[in-house]
Amino acid sequence: MIDPDLKYCPKCKDEYRAEIELCAACGIVLLLGSDMMAAQNQTDAMKNSRKGAILPGEDIIPIHKGALNELKAIEKELESENIGSLINKEGGGCSSSC
Numbered sequence: 001m002i003d004p005d006l007k008y009c010p011k012c013k014d015e016y017r018a019e020i021e022l023c024a025a026c027g028i029v030l031l032l033g034s035d036m037m038a039a040q041n042q043t044d045a046m047k048n049s050r051k052g053a054i055l056p057g058e059d060i061i062p063i064h065k066g067a068l069n070e071l072k073a074i075e076k077e078l079e080s081e082n083i084g085s086l087i088n089k090e091g092g093g094c095s096s097s098c
């Protein structure tokens with residue numbers, strides 16, 4: 001859990017005393033726990049404001065072409081961010097095979 005009075009490294013999430021300025025491991029400026037929590041809440045709010053799964057009739061924009069296992073990995077990533085995605089076979093998918 002984040003303590004608002006301690007400092008945290010935004011990169012490795014290490015916890016430091018309030019008087020420490022830089023992360024010993026990463027060398028980047030530490031954030032106060034309260035700032036970390038604000039940033040976290042902002043990220044959550046952004047995530048929850050997304051619509052999630054693609055609904056029928058919605059516009060679909062192709063973002064990547066590649067091997068299926070690669071696409072599956074991207075799909076998982078998008079899903080964890082609550083972004084709807086769809087994997088389609090090249091050449092229109094459903095029109096020929098189903």
Ligand SMILES: [Zn+2]
Pocket residue numbers: 009010011012013014023024025026027
């Ligand atoms: Zn660090």
